[in-house]
Amino acid sequence: MSRALSAPEKVSGDTRAKVSEAVEATGYTINQAARSLRMREARTILVAIPNMGNPFYSTIMDAVVGEAAERGYGVLVANRLGNDPTQWLRDYFSSNRADGLLLFDASLELGHLPEPPRQRGALPLVLSCDEIIDGGFNLVTTDNRAAAERATRHLIELGHTRIGQIGGRQVHQFPNERTLGFQDAMRKAGLTTRPDWYFPGDHTMACGIRAADSYLALEDRPTALFCANDESMIGFLSRSRAHGIECPRDISLIGFDDISIAENYWPPLTTMRQPRHELGRVATATLLDILDGTTRPNQGLHVILPSQLIIRGSTAACSSHRKAVGQ
Structure with missing residues (x-):
């Protein structure tokens, strides 16, 4: 038995x-x-x-x-x-x-x-x-690195050339894979990665709020941000909206993870869906x-x-790109 x-x-x-x-x-x-x-x-x-x-x-x-x-x-x-x-x-x-x-x-x-x-x-x-x-x-x-590259490329395909990033955690001596993917896409497109458009993060809403405060203090702002995860993106959205910044009218945002609230937030989050x-x-x-x-x-x-690109309402063509194509 x-x-x-x-x-x-x-x-x-x-x-x-x-x-x-x-x-x-x-x-x-x-x-x-x-x-x-x-x-x-x-x-x-x-x-x-x-x-x-x-x-x-x-x-x-x-x-x-x-x-x-x-x-x-x-x-x-x-x-x-x-x-x-x-x-x-x-x-x-x-x-x-x-x-x-x-x-x-x-x-x-x-x-x-x-x-x-x-x-x-x-x-x-x-x-x-x-x-x-x-x-x-x-x-x-x-596929964090490849997915982050794909997310950034989505912004580039919408005509954005002034793109910043809310970063993720970095532990030990190992570089963050999503940051590497962001840099890969920018380099391949011949775009500049500006240090003042990089906002350190730790995958929390609080870091997104801090990033929004830093963004609002800039005189020269990016038109789009790749966010290392959805929570930091939501933190950024809530704080920037309180100061009159509308997404995607003033800034396009793409996140990572596709958490349960992503589809039901406003605007619905464009994001990389992890399985x-x-x-x-x-x-x-x-x-x-x-x-x-x-x-x-x-x-x-x-x-x-593999991750999947989910396109929703937080990304749109750059305003200068819309004018160029007569939209």
């Missing part, structure tokens, strides 16, 4: 059917706590997220929990790991409360991650973040394949999922 319940794929169909009948008749259930102590595994993964309040993660987490449950794993969620995240993680794994880590927070010092007791070697780990991080880590992400459900599902499946022995840990697997 034990093998049929814990590893049904290893027994015949007839045996599984007989065991299922016996379980139903007796009301037997597996003592998962005792099993975890005996097997030195928790059948649980830890998911580290930088900001649970960001609506970008809601769909991802739904996919993570669904994929894990289907494979017989539980999920623990860590939101902002505190002042000493490495020690925090070490405590988790040394107490046998989790078997592997799904990391959406790239600010963690990856070179100092703990080794769980049952694992000889590196911590089973899958990264899912904006940056392409070297070092042999398994990574599941979207968030697929991102969560594939990242979780990759980690569970490592834990189940299908994939070797830290073999440097990279999975890149």
Whole structure:
């Protein structure tokens, strides 16, 4: 009975059917706590997220929990790991409360991650973040650089040549992929990337508000902005509108992520849609394949999922371009 319940794929169909009948008749259930102590595994993964309040993660987490449950794993969620995240993680794994880590927070010092007791070697780990991080880590992400280039090219195709950017987070020594994509598009179009039109950001509405304040203080302003995510774009929109700036009449804006409010905000956000459900599902499946022995840990697997340009009302042809074509 034990093998049929814990590893049904290893027994015949007839045996599984007989065991299922016996379980139903007796009301037997597996003592998962005792099993975890005996097997030195928790059948649980830890998911580290930088900001649970960001609506970008809601769909991802739904996919993570669904994929894990289907494979017989539980999920623990860590939101902002505190002042000493490495020690925090070490405590988790040394107490046998989790078997592997799904990391959406790239600010963690990856070179100092703990080794769980049952694992000889590196911590089973899958990264899912904006940056392409070297070092042999398994990574599941979207095509951030190519998508940012496509977003910026959309502005250029609308006749904008004076384009700025609200940046995203930059962690460790790795450059932000979306900033690189923005720069790629500008360079290929022969356009100048102006330092005073770059507004630092951290993917929050607050950084979008700060960017709007800096934009409003400029005498010479860009006609379009590529925003590293939708939340910063919404922050910019709300503050600039309060000062009489209308989008897209005065400035075109394109975001990134396509969060749930993007379609229903005013104006509806033009943005790059990340496949968030697929991102969560594939990242979780990759980690569970490592834990189940299908994939070797830290073999440097990279999975890149494509984003989609969603054109809505926050972008329009540049006013000078409209005049040139007689609109």
